Amino acid sequence: MKNIVTATVIAGVLAGSAALAQNDGSAQVKARQGQMRVIALNLGVLGGMAQGKIDYDAEAAQNAADSLAGVAMIHQPTLWIEGTSNADREGTKALPAIWEDNADFMTKWDAFVTAANDMQSVAGTGKDALGPAMGGLGDACKACHEKYQQSDD
Protein backbone atom coordinates (compact mmCIF):
# COMPACT_ATOMS: atom_id res chain seq x y z
CA MET A 1 0.00 0.00 0.00
CA LYS A 2 2.76 2.36 1.04
CA ASN A 3 4.57 1.53 -2.19
CA ILE A 4 1.53 2.44 -4.22
CA VAL A 5 1.24 5.80 -2.46
CA THR A 6 4.95 6.50 -3.02
CA ALA A 7 4.68 5.54 -6.67
CA THR A 8 1.65 7.74 -7.12
CA VAL A 9 3.38 10.70 -5.46
CA ILE A 10 6.48 10.22 -7.61
CA ALA A 11 4.35 9.90 -10.74
CA GLY A 12 2.47 13.01 -9.73
CA VAL A 13 5.67 14.98 -9.23
CA LEU A 14 7.04 13.77 -12.55
CA ALA A 15 3.81 14.65 -14.34
CA GLY A 16 3.86 18.06 -12.67
CA SER A 17 7.39 18.80 -13.78
CA ALA A 18 6.57 17.55 -17.28
CA ALA A 19 3.69 19.99 -17.38
CA LEU A 20 6.01 22.77 -16.18
CA ALA A 21 8.55 21.85 -18.84
CA GLN A 22 5.86 22.25 -21.46
CA ASN A 23 5.11 25.77 -20.27
CA ASP A 24 7.42 27.19 -22.93
CA GLY A 25 5.13 29.91 -24.15
CA SER A 26 3.54 27.86 -26.91
CA ALA A 27 0.10 28.33 -25.36
CA GLN A 28 0.59 32.10 -25.40
CA VAL A 29 1.83 32.06 -28.99
CA LYS A 30 -1.19 30.02 -30.09
CA ALA A 31 -3.55 32.36 -28.29
CA ARG A 32 -1.91 35.40 -29.94
CA GLN A 33 -2.21 33.88 -33.35
CA GLY A 34 -5.76 32.80 -32.64
CA GLN A 35 -6.87 36.32 -31.77
CA MET A 36 -5.19 37.64 -34.92
CA ARG A 37 -7.20 35.13 -36.97
CA VAL A 38 -10.43 36.16 -35.30
CA ILE A 39 -9.57 39.76 -36.20
CA ALA A 40 -8.75 38.86 -39.83
CA LEU A 41 -11.91 36.77 -40.24
CA ASN A 42 -14.15 39.59 -39.08
CA LEU A 43 -12.25 42.28 -40.98
CA GLY A 44 -12.91 40.11 -44.03
CA VAL A 45 -16.65 40.44 -43.48
CA LEU A 46 -16.51 44.20 -42.93
CA GLY A 47 -13.96 44.82 -45.70
CA GLY A 48 -15.94 42.67 -48.12
CA MET A 49 -19.06 44.72 -47.42
CA ALA A 50 -17.13 48.00 -47.69
CA GLN A 51 -15.87 46.94 -51.13
CA GLY A 52 -19.30 45.73 -52.23
CA LYS A 53 -18.08 42.15 -52.64
CA ILE A 54 -20.56 41.08 -49.95
CA ASP A 55 -24.05 42.62 -49.70
CA TYR A 56 -24.31 44.91 -46.71
CA ASP A 57 -26.21 43.33 -43.84
CA ALA A 58 -26.48 45.45 -40.71
CA GLU A 59 -26.73 42.50 -38.35
CA ALA A 60 -23.77 40.61 -39.85
CA ALA A 61 -21.70 43.81 -39.83
CA GLN A 62 -22.57 44.43 -36.19
CA ASN A 63 -21.69 40.84 -35.26
CA ALA A 64 -18.29 41.19 -36.95
CA ALA A 65 -17.62 44.53 -35.26
CA ASP A 66 -18.71 43.15 -31.87
CA SER A 67 -16.21 40.32 -32.33
CA LEU A 68 -13.41 42.82 -33.00
CA ALA A 69 -14.40 44.76 -29.90
CA GLY A 70 -14.43 41.47 -27.99
CA VAL A 71 -10.84 40.71 -29.02
CA ALA A 72 -9.94 44.27 -28.05
CA MET A 73 -10.98 43.41 -24.47
CA ILE A 74 -8.51 40.54 -24.15
CA HIS A 75 -5.82 41.35 -21.59
CA GLN A 76 -2.74 41.43 -23.81
CA PRO A 77 0.13 41.16 -21.28
CA THR A 78 -1.11 37.63 -20.53
CA LEU A 79 -0.29 36.68 -24.12
CA TRP A 80 2.93 38.59 -24.70
CA ILE A 81 5.14 37.06 -22.03
CA GLU A 82 8.91 37.42 -22.11
CA GLY A 83 10.87 34.74 -23.91
CA THR A 84 8.37 34.30 -26.75
CA SER A 85 9.94 36.39 -29.53
CA ASN A 86 11.14 34.96 -32.82
CA ALA A 87 14.67 35.17 -31.41
CA ASP A 88 13.62 32.79 -28.61
CA ARG A 89 11.56 30.22 -30.48
CA GLU A 90 10.25 28.95 -33.81
CA GLY A 91 6.74 29.50 -35.08
CA THR A 92 6.29 33.17 -34.24
CA LYS A 93 6.94 36.42 -36.06
CA ALA A 94 6.91 38.48 -32.86
CA LEU A 95 10.06 40.63 -32.88
CA PRO A 96 12.18 41.16 -29.74
CA ALA A 97 11.40 44.89 -30.13
CA ILE A 98 8.03 44.15 -28.47
CA TRP A 99 9.81 43.67 -25.17
CA GLU A 100 12.49 46.29 -25.77
CA ASP A 101 9.83 49.00 -25.98
CA ASN A 102 6.81 47.34 -24.41
CA ALA A 103 5.12 50.62 -23.51
CA ASP A 104 5.10 51.66 -27.18
CA PHE A 105 3.89 48.22 -28.21
CA MET A 106 0.95 48.51 -25.83
CA THR A 107 0.19 51.99 -27.22
CA LYS A 108 -0.11 50.36 -30.64
CA TRP A 109 -2.55 47.81 -29.23
CA ASP A 110 -4.56 50.63 -27.63
CA ALA A 111 -4.91 52.17 -31.09
CA PHE A 112 -6.53 48.92 -32.23
CA VAL A 113 -8.87 49.04 -29.22
CA THR A 114 -9.96 52.55 -30.19
CA ALA A 115 -10.41 51.62 -33.85
CA ALA A 116 -12.37 48.46 -32.97
CA ASN A 117 -14.68 50.42 -30.68
CA ASP A 118 -15.18 53.04 -33.40
CA MET A 119 -16.16 50.29 -35.82
CA GLN A 120 -18.51 48.76 -33.25
CA SER A 121 -20.37 52.04 -32.88
CA VAL A 122 -20.95 52.55 -36.63
CA ALA A 123 -20.99 49.10 -38.28
CA GLY A 124 -24.76 48.71 -37.99
CA THR A 125 -25.57 52.18 -39.30
CA GLY A 126 -24.96 51.60 -42.99
CA LYS A 127 -22.46 50.57 -45.64
CA ASP A 128 -20.93 54.02 -46.07
CA ALA A 129 -19.66 54.06 -42.48
CA LEU A 130 -17.57 50.93 -43.03
CA GLY A 131 -14.89 52.40 -45.30
CA PRO A 132 -13.60 55.08 -42.92
CA ALA A 133 -13.80 52.72 -39.94
CA MET A 134 -11.84 50.11 -41.93
CA GLY A 135 -9.26 52.83 -42.62
CA GLY A 136 -8.80 53.38 -38.90
CA LEU A 137 -8.42 49.66 -38.27
CA GLY A 138 -5.95 49.32 -41.13
CA ASP A 139 -3.83 52.15 -39.71
CA ALA A 140 -3.75 50.44 -36.32
CA CYS A 141 -2.74 47.08 -37.86
CA LYS A 142 -0.03 48.65 -40.01
CA ALA A 143 1.47 50.76 -37.23
CA CYS A 144 2.09 47.69 -35.08
CA HIS A 145 3.11 45.25 -37.82
CA GLU A 146 5.57 47.81 -39.18
CA LYS A 147 7.75 47.66 -36.08
CA TYR A 148 6.87 44.53 -34.17
CA GLN A 149 6.21 41.74 -36.65
CA GLN A 150 8.93 39.99 -38.68
CA SER A 151 7.93 40.99 -42.16
CA ASP A 152 7.57 38.55 -45.00
CA ASP A 153 4.65 40.27 -46.62
Place this chain on the structure above:
Amino acid sequence: MIRRFFRFLLLAALIAAGFAFWMTRAVPLDEDALAGVEGNTENGQYVFTAAGCASCHAAPDAKGDDKLVLAGGQKFPSDFGTFIAPNISPDPTEGIGDWTAAQFASAVTQGVSPEGQHYYPAFPYGAYAKMEKQDLADLWAYMKTLPASDTASQPHDVGFPFNIRRALGGWKLLFMDDNWVLKNAPSEQVTRGRYLVETLAHCGECHTPRNMLGGMDTTRWLAGAPNPSGKGRTPGIAPGGFKWTEGEITYYLETGFTPDFDSVGGHMVAVVDNMAELTEGDRQAIAAYLKSVPEQPSE
Protein backbone atom coordinates in the same frame (compact mmCIF):
# COMPACT_ATOMS: atom_id res chain seq x y z
CA MET B 1 64.02 38.93 -74.94
CA ILE B 2 62.46 38.01 -71.61
CA ARG B 3 62.99 41.53 -70.39
CA ARG B 4 61.22 42.89 -73.45
CA PHE B 5 58.36 40.50 -72.82
CA PHE B 6 57.97 41.75 -69.25
CA ARG B 7 58.12 45.32 -70.46
CA PHE B 8 55.31 44.51 -72.85
CA LEU B 9 53.31 42.83 -70.07
CA LEU B 10 53.78 45.83 -67.79
CA LEU B 11 52.66 48.17 -70.55
CA ALA B 12 49.59 46.01 -71.24
CA ALA B 13 48.75 45.96 -67.53
CA LEU B 14 49.12 49.74 -67.31
CA ILE B 15 46.86 50.23 -70.31
CA ALA B 16 44.28 47.83 -68.87
CA ALA B 17 44.44 49.59 -65.50
CA GLY B 18 44.15 52.96 -67.18
CA PHE B 19 41.21 51.76 -69.23
CA ALA B 20 39.50 50.30 -66.14
CA PHE B 21 40.17 53.54 -64.27
CA TRP B 22 38.63 55.54 -67.11
CA MET B 23 35.66 53.20 -67.47
CA THR B 24 34.83 53.28 -63.76
CA ARG B 25 34.94 57.07 -63.37
CA ALA B 26 31.80 58.83 -62.17
CA VAL B 27 30.14 60.63 -65.06
CA PRO B 28 27.74 63.41 -64.11
CA LEU B 29 25.11 64.75 -66.48
CA ASP B 30 25.85 67.96 -68.40
CA GLU B 31 25.18 71.13 -66.45
CA ASP B 32 22.29 71.93 -68.81
CA ALA B 33 20.64 68.51 -68.34
CA LEU B 34 17.41 70.02 -67.06
CA ALA B 35 17.76 73.41 -68.79
CA GLY B 36 14.46 74.77 -70.01
CA VAL B 37 12.37 72.25 -68.05
CA GLU B 38 10.15 74.24 -65.71
CA GLY B 39 9.54 72.49 -62.37
CA ASN B 40 5.97 72.03 -61.09
CA THR B 41 5.80 71.49 -57.33
CA GLU B 42 2.37 69.84 -57.41
CA ASN B 43 3.45 67.04 -59.72
CA GLY B 44 6.77 67.03 -57.87
CA GLN B 45 4.95 66.08 -54.69
CA TYR B 46 3.24 63.24 -56.53
CA VAL B 47 6.57 61.97 -57.92
CA PHE B 48 8.10 62.33 -54.43
CA THR B 49 5.35 60.13 -52.98
CA ALA B 50 5.46 57.52 -55.74
CA ALA B 51 9.27 57.35 -55.51
CA GLY B 52 9.10 56.91 -51.73
CA CYS B 53 11.89 59.41 -50.98
CA ALA B 54 10.69 60.10 -47.44
CA SER B 55 10.35 56.41 -46.57
CA CYS B 56 14.13 56.15 -46.41
CA HIS B 57 15.33 59.73 -45.94
CA ALA B 58 13.04 60.86 -43.09
CA ALA B 59 14.51 60.50 -39.61
CA PRO B 60 14.01 57.06 -38.00
CA ASP B 61 10.44 56.63 -36.70
CA ALA B 62 9.30 60.03 -38.05
CA LYS B 63 5.51 60.29 -38.25
CA GLY B 64 3.07 62.69 -39.90
CA ASP B 65 4.56 66.00 -41.09
CA ASP B 66 7.96 65.03 -39.68
CA LYS B 67 8.25 62.60 -42.60
CA LEU B 68 8.82 65.65 -44.81
CA VAL B 69 11.98 66.59 -42.88
CA LEU B 70 14.53 64.58 -44.86
CA ALA B 71 17.20 64.58 -42.15
CA GLY B 72 18.37 61.03 -42.88
CA GLY B 73 19.66 58.58 -40.28
CA GLN B 74 17.70 55.42 -41.10
CA LYS B 75 19.93 52.35 -41.22
CA PHE B 76 19.88 49.70 -43.94
CA PRO B 77 21.86 46.60 -43.03
CA SER B 78 23.06 44.39 -45.89
CA ASP B 79 25.68 41.77 -46.78
CA PHE B 80 28.06 44.60 -47.67
CA GLY B 81 27.69 46.67 -44.51
CA THR B 82 25.17 49.10 -43.07
CA PHE B 83 24.11 52.03 -45.19
CA ILE B 84 22.79 55.13 -43.46
CA ALA B 85 20.45 57.41 -45.40
CA PRO B 86 21.91 60.91 -45.72
CA ASN B 87 20.31 64.30 -45.14
CA ILE B 88 18.66 65.39 -48.43
CA SER B 89 16.72 68.31 -46.98
CA PRO B 90 17.27 71.78 -48.55
CA ASP B 91 19.79 72.78 -45.88
CA PRO B 92 22.73 74.29 -47.86
CA THR B 93 25.49 72.78 -45.70
CA GLU B 94 24.16 69.49 -44.30
CA GLY B 95 21.59 68.82 -47.03
CA ILE B 96 21.37 69.42 -50.77
CA GLY B 97 20.19 73.03 -50.76
CA ASP B 98 23.21 74.34 -52.67
CA TRP B 99 22.96 71.80 -55.50
CA THR B 100 22.12 72.73 -59.08
CA ALA B 101 19.26 71.02 -60.90
CA ALA B 102 21.79 69.11 -63.00
CA GLN B 103 23.65 67.91 -59.91
CA PHE B 104 20.35 66.69 -58.49
CA ALA B 105 19.55 64.88 -61.73
CA SER B 106 23.04 63.30 -61.76
CA ALA B 107 22.58 62.06 -58.21
CA VAL B 108 19.11 60.61 -58.80
CA THR B 109 19.58 59.06 -62.24
CA GLN B 110 23.33 58.34 -62.43
CA GLY B 111 24.26 57.79 -58.78
CA VAL B 112 26.95 60.48 -59.07
CA SER B 113 27.51 63.05 -56.32
CA PRO B 114 28.38 66.72 -56.97
CA GLU B 115 31.90 65.85 -55.74
CA GLY B 116 32.15 63.31 -58.57
CA GLN B 117 31.85 60.19 -56.39
CA HIS B 118 29.73 57.11 -56.99
CA TYR B 119 26.84 56.56 -54.60
CA TYR B 120 26.15 53.09 -53.24
CA PRO B 121 23.19 51.44 -54.98
CA ALA B 122 21.29 51.22 -51.68
CA PHE B 123 20.09 54.49 -53.25
CA PRO B 124 17.98 53.07 -56.12
CA TYR B 125 19.37 55.25 -58.92
CA GLY B 126 19.44 52.16 -61.11
CA ALA B 127 15.63 52.36 -61.10
CA TYR B 128 15.40 56.16 -61.12
CA ALA B 129 17.69 56.24 -64.19
CA LYS B 130 14.60 56.09 -66.41
CA MET B 131 12.83 58.95 -64.64
CA GLU B 132 11.36 61.42 -67.12
CA LYS B 133 13.06 64.82 -67.29
CA GLN B 134 9.85 66.62 -66.44
CA ASP B 135 9.33 64.45 -63.34
CA LEU B 136 12.94 65.13 -62.27
CA ALA B 137 12.50 68.87 -62.63
CA ASP B 138 9.19 68.72 -60.76
CA LEU B 139 10.68 66.59 -57.99
CA TRP B 140 13.59 69.01 -57.60
CA ALA B 141 11.20 71.98 -57.46
CA TYR B 142 9.11 70.26 -54.78
CA MET B 143 12.03 69.09 -52.64
CA LYS B 144 13.32 72.66 -52.41
CA THR B 145 10.03 73.61 -50.68
CA LEU B 146 10.52 71.09 -47.85
CA PRO B 147 11.81 72.10 -44.38
CA ALA B 148 15.60 72.20 -43.94
CA SER B 149 17.35 70.13 -41.30
CA ASP B 150 20.87 70.82 -40.01
CA THR B 151 21.41 67.21 -38.90
CA ALA B 152 24.76 66.00 -40.24
CA SER B 153 24.74 62.91 -42.48
CA GLN B 154 26.45 59.90 -40.92
CA PRO B 155 29.11 57.91 -42.78
CA HIS B 156 28.09 54.44 -44.00
CA ASP B 157 29.40 51.52 -41.98
CA VAL B 158 30.93 49.59 -44.88
CA GLY B 159 34.19 47.64 -44.64
CA PHE B 160 36.92 46.73 -47.13
CA PRO B 161 36.68 46.09 -50.08
CA PHE B 162 33.21 47.58 -50.45
CA ASN B 163 34.41 50.94 -49.15
CA ILE B 164 36.32 51.50 -52.42
CA ARG B 165 33.78 53.71 -54.15
CA ARG B 166 35.61 53.55 -57.46
CA ALA B 167 34.61 49.89 -57.69
CA LEU B 168 30.99 51.03 -57.89
CA GLY B 169 31.80 52.27 -61.38
CA GLY B 170 32.37 48.63 -62.31
CA TRP B 171 29.12 47.69 -60.57
CA LYS B 172 27.27 50.23 -62.66
CA LEU B 173 28.85 48.92 -65.89
CA LEU B 174 27.78 45.39 -65.00
CA PHE B 175 24.31 45.98 -63.63
CA MET B 176 22.81 49.27 -64.78
CA ASP B 177 20.60 48.74 -67.79
CA ASP B 178 18.92 51.32 -70.02
CA ASN B 179 16.27 48.85 -71.15
CA TRP B 180 12.95 48.16 -69.52
CA VAL B 181 12.69 44.72 -67.93
CA LEU B 182 9.28 44.30 -69.55
CA LYS B 183 10.34 45.22 -73.08
CA ASN B 184 6.89 45.36 -74.65
CA ALA B 185 4.03 46.80 -72.64
CA PRO B 186 0.75 45.56 -74.13
CA SER B 187 -1.33 48.65 -73.25
CA GLU B 188 -1.09 52.27 -72.12
CA GLN B 189 -2.14 51.17 -68.64
CA VAL B 190 0.70 48.65 -68.42
CA THR B 191 3.13 51.26 -69.81
CA ARG B 192 2.15 53.56 -66.95
CA GLY B 193 2.40 50.67 -64.48
CA ARG B 194 5.84 49.82 -65.83
CA TYR B 195 7.06 53.37 -65.17
CA LEU B 196 5.63 53.24 -61.65
CA VAL B 197 6.96 49.77 -60.75
CA GLU B 198 10.30 49.70 -62.57
CA THR B 199 11.24 53.35 -62.09
CA LEU B 200 9.50 55.47 -59.47
CA ALA B 201 8.40 52.95 -56.84
CA HIS B 202 11.53 50.82 -57.52
CA CYS B 203 9.71 47.62 -56.46
CA GLY B 204 12.39 45.37 -57.98
CA GLU B 205 15.00 46.59 -55.51
CA CYS B 206 13.55 44.36 -52.78
CA HIS B 207 11.30 41.94 -54.68
CA THR B 208 13.96 40.72 -57.16
CA PRO B 209 16.79 38.42 -56.04
CA ARG B 210 20.38 39.68 -56.33
CA ASN B 211 23.64 37.93 -57.22
CA MET B 212 26.76 37.80 -55.03
CA LEU B 213 27.80 41.29 -56.12
CA GLY B 214 24.43 42.80 -55.32
CA GLY B 215 23.31 43.06 -58.95
CA MET B 216 19.67 42.28 -59.69
CA ASP B 217 18.93 38.99 -61.46
CA THR B 218 16.39 40.36 -63.95
CA THR B 219 15.70 36.85 -65.31
CA ARG B 220 13.97 36.36 -61.96
CA TRP B 221 12.23 39.73 -62.01
CA LEU B 222 9.95 40.19 -58.98
CA ALA B 223 10.36 36.52 -58.02
CA GLY B 224 10.90 37.35 -54.34
CA ALA B 225 14.18 37.56 -52.42
CA PRO B 226 15.73 37.22 -48.99
CA ASN B 227 15.37 40.35 -46.88
CA PRO B 228 18.76 42.13 -47.05
CA SER B 229 18.67 42.64 -43.29
CA GLY B 230 19.13 38.88 -42.94
CA LYS B 231 15.79 37.74 -41.53
CA GLY B 232 12.63 36.95 -43.44
CA ARG B 233 11.82 37.18 -47.15
CA THR B 234 10.38 39.72 -49.50
CA PRO B 235 7.66 37.77 -51.31
CA GLY B 236 7.43 37.20 -55.05
CA ILE B 237 4.90 39.41 -56.83
CA ALA B 238 5.21 38.03 -60.38
CA PRO B 239 2.48 35.75 -61.76
CA GLY B 240 2.98 32.06 -61.05
CA GLY B 241 3.82 31.95 -57.37
CA PHE B 242 1.76 35.06 -56.65
CA LYS B 243 -1.98 34.55 -57.16
CA TRP B 244 -3.69 37.79 -56.10
CA THR B 245 -6.15 39.31 -58.56
CA GLU B 246 -5.67 42.84 -59.91
CA GLY B 247 -8.50 44.00 -57.65
CA GLU B 248 -6.84 42.45 -54.60
CA ILE B 249 -3.50 44.09 -55.41
CA THR B 250 -5.18 47.47 -55.89
CA TYR B 251 -7.07 47.13 -52.58
CA TYR B 252 -3.88 46.09 -50.76
CA LEU B 253 -1.97 49.10 -52.10
CA GLU B 254 -4.76 51.36 -50.85
CA THR B 255 -5.55 49.79 -47.47
CA GLY B 256 -2.68 47.48 -46.51
CA PHE B 257 -5.03 44.50 -46.24
CA THR B 258 -4.08 41.24 -47.97
CA PRO B 259 -6.85 39.17 -49.62
CA ASP B 260 -7.28 37.21 -46.36
CA PHE B 261 -7.18 40.42 -44.30
CA ASP B 262 -3.79 40.00 -42.80
CA SER B 263 -2.07 43.40 -42.55
CA VAL B 264 0.98 44.73 -44.38
CA GLY B 265 4.09 44.79 -42.18
CA GLY B 266 7.71 45.93 -42.05
CA HIS B 267 9.09 48.43 -44.56
CA MET B 268 6.19 47.67 -46.91
CA VAL B 269 3.99 49.70 -44.54
CA ALA B 270 5.80 52.86 -45.66
CA VAL B 271 5.35 51.78 -49.29
CA VAL B 272 1.61 51.19 -48.89
CA ASP B 273 1.25 54.55 -47.12
CA ASN B 274 2.72 56.12 -50.27
CA MET B 275 0.75 54.00 -52.75
CA ALA B 276 -2.46 54.93 -50.89
CA GLU B 277 -1.77 58.57 -51.83
CA LEU B 278 -1.63 57.83 -55.56
CA THR B 279 -4.67 57.87 -57.83
CA GLU B 280 -6.81 54.75 -58.01
CA GLY B 281 -5.85 54.64 -61.71
CA ASP B 282 -2.15 54.42 -60.85
CA ARG B 283 -2.74 51.65 -58.31
CA GLN B 284 -4.68 49.77 -60.99
CA ALA B 285 -1.84 50.37 -63.46
CA ILE B 286 0.62 48.83 -61.01
CA ALA B 287 -1.64 45.79 -60.63
CA ALA B 288 -2.04 45.49 -64.41
CA TYR B 289 1.74 45.65 -64.88
CA LEU B 290 2.32 42.97 -62.21
CA LYS B 291 -0.01 40.67 -64.17
CA SER B 292 1.98 41.32 -67.38
CA VAL B 293 5.50 40.35 -66.29
CA PRO B 294 6.87 36.84 -66.96
CA GLU B 295 5.79 34.04 -64.65
CA GLN B 296 8.11 33.03 -61.85
CA PRO B 297 7.90 29.75 -59.98
CA SER B 298 6.83 29.94 -56.36
CA GLU B 299 9.64 29.31 -53.88
